[in-house]
Structures are given as structure tokens and as C-alpha cells.
Amino acid sequence: MAEIEKYSAQQALNMCSDHEQEEIDMYCNTCSKPVCTKCVKGDHKDHDWDTMFKIAKALRRQTCQRKLEIRSVSKSVLMGVEDVIKSLTSDAESELALNSSELESTRNKIVEFVYKSFDEMESKCKTNYKFKMQHLQKCEEKMKSKRSRINFLIQNMEIGARDFSDSDLLELHDEIRGLLKEVQELAVIPKGLHNRMFYRTGSSDKTSLESLVGSMEVHDVSEAILENEFKIGDTTINSILPLSENEAWVHSTQTTTNKLVDKSGHIKRSVELECRVFNFAMSDDGIVYFCNPDTNHIQQVDRQGNIKSLFSTSPMIPLYIALTRSGDLLITLVDEDTHDRNDSSHRLVRRSAMTGETIMEFEFDKGGKNPLFSRPVSLLEHFNGNICVVNLYRDDAGVTKGNVHGLDCGGRVIFKYEGMDGDFNPLDVCCDREGNTFVTDSRNKRVHMIDLYGRFVRYLLSDESFTEKIYSIAIFGKTLWIGSRNVGVIKVFKF
Structure with a gap:
């Protein structure tokens, strides 16, 4: 298992880019960024801030509870993403089955010369299904990657929380929060997946055999x-x-x-x-x-x-x-x-x-x-x-x-x-x-x-x-x- 990257004490004492000779020893919770003493007296004076030492100390005290909360939230969010994927997969499969069934039903009513048109439309239907499956697979792969990273960070938090510098702990905290936000965004249905392909049936009138073929369309509202x-x-x-x-x-x-x-x-x-x-x-x-x-x-x-x-x-x-x-x-x-x-x-x-x-x-x-x-x-x-x-x-x-x-x-x-x-x-x-x-x-x-x-x-x-x-x-x-x-x-x- 790769060890989480740590910064030395000297590296953690970064200098403020806005105020020369001022060390970054404060942390603004409102902006989620480290700042210096002059920063909190200026642009951040009305924000929620405190010293890195106090915030890190509080986080260390809350490590066990935070670990449980993170596990609970990540599990809930990941299950939600899995449910979305399962639901969309089932919907796409049902959509494919329904369209294929209607195509076959209509095909039996018409003459041989229109078979080619049905084959082309069925191919379009399957291409649409493949397109949706590819997007859902990518979403699932991203979800697994995020889950793996979250578990890795939690394990490192359990193993070395007391050894982390203030900056390391805050960086770890921010990364976990960012990962959870990214996982929540995965639950949003990708653009295009709510579009529904459906088979528009034609007329059964023998004088308009060509219209019986119908058409395969993607409905985009x-x-x-x-x-x-x-x-x-x-x-x-x-x-x-x-x-x-x-x-x-x-x-x-x-x-x-x-x-x-x-x-x-x-x-x-x-x-x-x-x-x-x-x-x-x-x-x-x-x-x-x-x-x-x-x-x-x-x-x-x-x-x-x-x-x-x-x-x-x-x-x-x-x-x-x-x-x-x-x-x-x-x-x-x-x-x-x-x-x-x-x-x-x-x-x-x-x-x-x-x-x-x-x-x-x-x-x-x-x-x-x-x-x-x-x-x-x-x-x-x-x-x-x-x-x-x-x-x-x-x-x-x-x-x-x-x-x-x-x-x-x-x-x-x-x-x-x-x-x-x-x-x-x-x-x-x-x-x-x-x-x-x-x-x-x-x-x-x-x-x-x-x-x-x-x-x-x-x-x-x-x-x-x-x-x-x-x-x-x-x-x-x-x-x-x-x-x-x-x-x-x-x-x-x-x-």
C-alpha cells in the first residue's frame, strides 16, 4: 500500500503570498484555505477562522467520529450512485426489449422488401443502447475509483492521524471533502441519458406500405x-x-x-x-x-x-x-x-x-x-x-x-x-x-x-x-x- 505523502515541518510553514514575511499559521473555514494573521484581520475578518493548531487539534479529537461520519456518508452516496446506475441500466434494457418487440410485431405485417429498413432501425436502437451502456460503465468506473481513494484516505487517517502535521491533516480533510463532493456529482444523470428512443409505428393501410416501417427516433425534449x-x-x-x-x-x-x-x-x-x-x-x-x-x-x-x-x-x-x-x-x-x-x-x-x-x-x-x-x-x-x-x-x-x-x-x-x-x-x-x-x-x-x-x-x-x-x-x-x-x-x- 502506498503511503500518504507527508510534508516536513519546514514545508508546512509556507509564507503568505499576500503578506511578505508572514507565515501561514491560520485557517479560514469559510474559504477552506490556509491564511496568515494579517489575512484574518483583513479580507477574512468576518469569516469563520482560527489557528491551524486549534483546528487541527479539534480534528484530531474528532478523528474517530469523523471516520464514522465519512464512512456513513460515503456509503450512502455510493449506494445512491449504484442505484442510479442499476435503474438506468434496467431502463435501457427494458427500452431495448420494448423497441425490439414492437419492431418484430410490425415487421410481420409487411412484405419482404421492407426488411432492410427494420434491420437498420434495430441497429440504431442497439447503438443507442450501447451508447448508454458506455456512459454508465464510465460512471461506474469513476465511482469505483473515488470509493477506492476514499477508503485509502480513511485507512491513512486511522493509522497516522496523530503523526500528521497541521497542514497534512487539513490537506487530507480537504481532499476527503472534495472526493465526497465529486461522488455526489456522479449521482446526476449524465446529459443525454434521459433522452428516450422509441419506435413510432406506421399505418397498417396496404396503400401506404412504406409508412408501415415507421422510424426509430431519440426523443430530446x-x-x-x-x-x-x-x-x-x-x-x-x-x-x-x-x-x-x-x-x-x-x-x-x-x-x-x-x-x-x-x-x-x-x-x-x-x-x-x-x-x-x-x-x-x-x-x-x-x-x-x-x-x-x-x-x-x-x-x-x-x-x-x-x-x-x-x-x-x-x-x-x-x-x-x-x-x-x-x-x-x-x-x-x-x-x-x-x-x-x-x-x-x-x-x-x-x-x-x-x-x-x-x-x-x-x-x-x-x-x-x-x-x-x-x-x-x-x-x-x-x-x-x-x-x-x-x-x-x-x-x-x-x-x-x-x-x-x-x-x-x-x-x-x-x-x-x-x-x-x-x-x-x-x-x-x-x-x-x-x-x-x-x-x-x-x-x-x-x-x-x-x-x-x-x-x-x-x-x-x-x-x-x-x-x-x-x-x-x-x-x-x-x-x-x-x-x-x-x-x-x-x-x-x-x-
């Missing part, structure tokens, strides 16, 4: 660019339902009227709903569905603006609604519209037929004991049948926070996303055709982008995109609509 912003009243825009990239129905709090606006802010039509509404869902034939929490009814509006009640949810209060691919309704229901719950509370998501017949309810985890929701609000169904539900609650200090639950079609919890910094205030959710989910974080004025497995990908917009709190979000094609809280502002972004 580009930055959203602000296209326009405008105001609709002075209250919260609590729901946006796009009809196209140019038009959307919007609804504000403290009003019972729906407004159809274009992305320039011109109001083209209004429909009176005669009740407060949290959100809407629309079928392919233009029928709009919404919850009436005042009467506990599910209602619809046809193209002419005629309102019809479909069924009652009493005694449960309906809050938010979404449509499934099969034409059923997903409804969030509460027995009491609060963020707090007790042992007798009922807060759930119900899958209903248009007749009101209950198909399935999601209230507890698979064990049947732990409730999933405190106040379930916005929800959606992904292309694969999985469901995303925004859930709100109050913490011990009375602050409203939230999380996003991912459930499969049977109600099994796939993930629970709780934000990135412990202060997550989600209110609305939407998704694109590739399964990326966008969640508004109202208090922090951010849009979180997560993947199908609930893993954070990135923040969609820059910190400067919103000066006001955000509330609602909707996407149509390459156009993103975002509604503000309390001020009536709507911003339209283009991908």
Missing part, C-alpha cells in the same frame, strides 16, 4: 420558448384545456364562466357553467366533461354549449376529472374538501363508466392499510395505461405541500415523486405523447419534468420564466400553456 403572454381577469387560472395549438378553454377562480381564447389572448367565446370548476376533460368528439362540487354531479357540455348532468357521486365530493383512452372517466373524490384527514376520511380516485358505474377505486396501497391521498387533485392517464395523481397535504407546520403518485391500471404504486428540495407544492399535471410528465410547482414557480418511472429529468423552464406563482398547465402538440396564480396571467410557450 428541447427548451420551451415564450411565445406570448396575456391576462384573463385578475384571479387564478385554475384550468386550461387546449383545443389546438392556437386555442384553449380557460377557467378562472371566482367565476363560473368558461372562456375560449386564442394564444394572443383574444376571447372568442364564453360558456356559462353555473358552478365553480377545478378542471375539464374533453373527448375526441368535442364533448367537455367537468365536476360540479356544489351538487356532487359529473356534467358535460356539448359543442353548442348545452349542459347535461351525467350522474351523481354523492355523498362524495368530485374535484378533478380526466378521460382514459378507453373512454372511461377518472375522478378524484373526497368526503370533505380539506387538506387534512383522519382515520375515518375517504380520499380516492374512481374509474367510472359514463353511466356512473364504478369500475375501480384507488384509495389504499396494495396492503389495504395505508391511505394514498389526503386531497387528490389533478390527474391523467398515460399512453401505457398508468395513472398520475397530484396529492396535497399539510405538514406539521401547517404548510401545504404535495406529491405525485404513479399508479398502474390496477392501482399498484409505481412511484411517489416528492420534488427535489423538500418544499414541493404541485397543483397541476399534464404529459406529452412520449410519457414525459410536467408538474407545476406553484410556490417555487417551477415546472418539474419527470419520466414514466417518476424520476426527475429537469426543470422545464428557466427561473426567469415566471415572476408570479404558477398553477395550471396543459400541452397540445408543441405548444405549452401555463396559467398563473392570483393574477390572471397566461403564458404560451413553444417547444
Whole structure:
């Protein structure tokens, strides 16, 4: 084993580069650097500093505890990196298997002359897989190298801590801290690995056999660019339902009227709903569905603006609604519209037929004991049948926070996303055709982008995109609509 490099006492007594004839005998914890006596009276006077002797003495007393702390932190961080690598590896393998399966399924429907195209796309898929594996392998190699160095330094700390000079000990301390920071940075998913390759299927029409081949593409979510912003009243825009990239129905709090606006802010039509509404869902034939929490009814509006009640949810209060691919309704229901719950509370998501017949309810985890929701609000169904539900609650200090639950079609919890910094205030959710989910974080004025497995990908917009709190979000094609809280502002972004 190589011995750790030591400095002689003479080498440790370096002279200050800023003050001639002054020895470096102090250490600034704020700047993490050795300084001289004059330095601490000047530029470092308001910093956390002390003599090298005292800091080194304290470190020596804490060597045993520091050793345990370093081991604990390094173990935790390294395990986190390993989990990221395992997760991304599994994801890449599943991605490869899914794409290969869809390629084979489509290949059986077409004639022999298109086989070459499938082979080329499969090669592209495997190249993408190889690319990801190479990056993950490099990340794993770096992790092993850092782990080896950390273990080496810990061993030297155990063996020779009392023999180190002050400068040696501080240098060792700084190197360990730097290594731990580098290990933490390894946990960040490398740029490009969150891009998802997917097979875009073609038509099964025999008159367009060439289109059946489809294409293998890497989905890269580009930055959203602000296209326009405008105001609709002075209250919260609590729901946006796009009809196209140019038009959307919007609804504000403290009003019972729906407004159809274009992305320039011109109001083209209004429909009176005669009740407060949290959100809407629309079928392919233009029928709009919404919850009436005042009467506990599910209602619809046809193209002419005629309102019809479909069924009652009493005694449960309906809050938010979404449509499934099969034409059923997903409804969030509460027995009491609060963020707090007790042992007798009922807060759930119900899958209903248009007749009101209950198909399935999601209230507890698979064990049947732990409730999933405190106040379930916005929800959606992904292309694969999985469901995303925004859930709100109050913490011990009375602050409203939230999380996003991912459930499969049977109600099994796939993930629970709780934000990135412990202060997550989600209110609305939407998704694109590739399964990326966008969640508004109202208090922090951010849009979180997560993947199908609930893993954070990135923040969609820059910190400067919103000066006001955000509330609602909707996407149509390459156009993103975002509604503000309390001020009536709507911003339209283009991908």
C-alpha cells in the first residue's frame, strides 16, 4: 500500500503570498484555505477562522467520529450512485426489449422488401443502447475509483492521524471533502441519458406500405420558448384545456364562466357553467366533461354549449376529472374538501363508466392499510395505461405541500415523486405523447419534468420564466400553456 505523502515541518510553514514575511499559521473555514494573521484581520475578518493548531487539534479529537461520519456518508452516496446506475441500466434494457418487440410485431405485417429498413432501425436502437451502456460503465468506473481513494484516505487517517502535521491533516480533510463532493456529482444523470428512443409505428393501410416501417427516433425534449403572454381577469387560472395549438378553454377562480381564447389572448367565446370548476376533460368528439362540487354531479357540455348532468357521486365530493383512452372517466373524490384527514376520511380516485358505474377505486396501497391521498387533485392517464395523481397535504407546520403518485391500471404504486428540495407544492399535471410528465410547482414557480418511472429529468423552464406563482398547465402538440396564480396571467410557450 502506498503511503500518504507527508510534508516536513519546514514545508508546512509556507509564507503568505499576500503578506511578505508572514507565515501561514491560520485557517479560514469559510474559504477552506490556509491564511496568515494579517489575512484574518483583513479580507477574512468576518469569516469563520482560527489557528491551524486549534483546528487541527479539534480534528484530531474528532478523528474517530469523523471516520464514522465519512464512512456513513460515503456509503450512502455510493449506494445512491449504484442505484442510479442499476435503474438506468434496467431502463435501457427494458427500452431495448420494448423497441425490439414492437419492431418484430410490425415487421410481420409487411412484405419482404421492407426488411432492410427494420434491420437498420434495430441497429440504431442497439447503438443507442450501447451508447448508454458506455456512459454508465464510465460512471461506474469513476465511482469505483473515488470509493477506492476514499477508503485509502480513511485507512491513512486511522493509522497516522496523530503523526500528521497541521497542514497534512487539513490537506487530507480537504481532499476527503472534495472526493465526497465529486461522488455526489456522479449521482446526476449524465446529459443525454434521459433522452428516450422509441419506435413510432406506421399505418397498417396496404396503400401506404412504406409508412408501415415507421422510424426509430431519440426523443430530446428541447427548451420551451415564450411565445406570448396575456391576462384573463385578475384571479387564478385554475384550468386550461387546449383545443389546438392556437386555442384553449380557460377557467378562472371566482367565476363560473368558461372562456375560449386564442394564444394572443383574444376571447372568442364564453360558456356559462353555473358552478365553480377545478378542471375539464374533453373527448375526441368535442364533448367537455367537468365536476360540479356544489351538487356532487359529473356534467358535460356539448359543442353548442348545452349542459347535461351525467350522474351523481354523492355523498362524495368530485374535484378533478380526466378521460382514459378507453373512454372511461377518472375522478378524484373526497368526503370533505380539506387538506387534512383522519382515520375515518375517504380520499380516492374512481374509474367510472359514463353511466356512473364504478369500475375501480384507488384509495389504499396494495396492503389495504395505508391511505394514498389526503386531497387528490389533478390527474391523467398515460399512453401505457398508468395513472398520475397530484396529492396535497399539510405538514406539521401547517404548510401545504404535495406529491405525485404513479399508479398502474390496477392501482399498484409505481412511484411517489416528492420534488427535489423538500418544499414541493404541485397543483397541476399534464404529459406529452412520449410519457414525459410536467408538474407545476406553484410556490417555487417551477415546472418539474419527470419520466414514466417518476424520476426527475429537469426543470422545464428557466427561473426567469415566471415572476408570479404558477398553477395550471396543459400541452397540445408543441405548444405549452401555463396559467398563473392570483393574477390572471397566461403564458404560451413553444417547444
